[in-house]
Amino acid sequence: MVKICCIGAGYVGGPTMAVIALKCPKVQVVVVDISTPRITAWNSDQLPIYEPGLDDVVKQCKGKNLFFSTDVEKHVAEADIVFVSVNTPTKTQGLGAGKAADLTYWESAARMIADVSKSDKIVVEKSTVPVKTAEAIERILTHNNKGINFQILSNPEFLAEGTAIKDLFNPDRVLIGGRETSGGQKAIAALRDVYAQWVPIDKIICTNLWSAELSKLAANAFLAQRISSVNAMSALCEATGADVTQVSQAIGKDTRIGPKFLNASVGFGGSCFQKDILNLVYICECHGLAEVANYWKQVIKINDYQKTRFVNRIVSSMFNTVSGKKVAILGFAFKKDTGDTRETPAIDVCKGLIGDKAKISIYDPQPMSPTSVKQVACVWDAYEATKGAHGICILTEWDEFKLLDYKRIFDGMEKPAFVFDGRNVVDAEKLRKIGFIVYAIGKPLDAWLKDMPAVA
């Protein structure tokens, strides 16, 4: 029986390994983590992450060929294939701070693999890493030269949160990069055999290591660039009376552009887009490619501009001050169908509003941990959040926000009552009929907002 061990039981390690276990009943999969609370949660009925369909997959395999453990060294030692899916955040200190990827967790995992291994292993980079990381990992793995053969593969993950199970069941592609040696090719074939249990073979792309590593950064950079492009257009739409949804539809019909990922928003969030672009920028700078670095930096600049622009719209619409005013935040997660709030644009919007002394009341359909910030309350109900508020900001596109009773909400609010829709989820005309003043990102402006300065 092939034994797989995955180091890191997070948003990627948990769901990917659960799907491998489901689709490969003859493979034993153990997911290990240094975090005891995370492993305890995976072993309970209350999984540590919310992801549609995940509960069902885990239920079908847990205890059969899927296990979660904190006994990291034991399971790594026993495995034939070791996936490394640890976090790779942006460095906050030292050389490359604010840009470079922090590979501390990766390095410590690699050192541990080298120390505990007694048999040959395939080590798979699942985390998103800088191009050329495999070379460094190889050096670490072979530093104590025990005669063990380690083959490094790059197998980046392309799932998106909220649709992880769907993406894993039916991926656009699986990418495997390896050394162009016979050992490297054998390792690629072994991993390809695992995915081939459910992924059509023509969707499994095999490349050299550096192409695989760089393709992951490139994919995220292109995706984020699309959002910054449409968000840049949204500002111009507001200035001209064009409607960004109509523009997106019109350009998306061009098969070379395509219809997906053209939704204007308050800005992209999530733990990866910004970190991976910063990582790309840093790599370009290290290779002396300043122009290329500046090109990608602009994607983040527009994203920051969009968030600031949104806050400025709110403040300027509400008589240039939100001091002491209650502002309701509907949606805090960085996108719908996830409980993940890492790098969510809602954080920046709230910070901006608190900077202007607003009182914030947040409702998100996913449970949120209580906050210690004095001006912020987290509540369990949208009606509670909006009661007595001067304005509402919709920051996540949860479906349930379309179905709220906005007349009831309006009646409970201070007047004039404002809605700032950062996701274009509500029917602005319907809300205007109720009496709201509505700002919807990239849409023709409400008469109220027309003459207000709101440029970042």
Ligand SMILES: NC(=O)C1=CN([C@@H]2O[C@H](COP(=O)(O)OP(=O)(O)OC[C@H]3O[C@@H](n4cnc5c(N)ncnc54)[C@H](O)[C@@H]3O)[C@@H](O)[C@H]2O)C=CC1
């Ligand atoms: N979140 C996402 O949707 C996606 C993330 N990625 C990439 O996958 C990687 C992991 O991301 P997430 O799963 O979101 O991170 P996460 O933070 O949810 O999970 C990482 C886990 O690794 C554990 N860990 C760290 N060092 C360890 C060690 N030495 N031994 C054992 N466990 C250790 C941590 O305790 C944590 O539970 C990152 O590189 C990310 O860029 C790639 C595609 C999608």
Ligand SMILES: O=C(O)[C@H]1O[C@H](OP(=O)(O)OP(=O)(O)OC[C@H]2O[C@@H](n3ccc(=O)[nH]c3=O)[C@H](O)[C@@H]2O)[C@H](O)[C@@H](O)[C@@H]1O
């Ligand atoms: O490397 C990663 O972590 C992952 O990053 C993204 O996935 P994720 O961040 O989970 O979610 P997305 O659906 O890409 O959304 C990212 C952000 O962009 C925003 N977005 C997305 C699409 C759009 O049209 N407009 C828009 O503002 C979302 O609301 C969200 O804040 C990529 O889509 C995945 O392919 C990748 O594997």
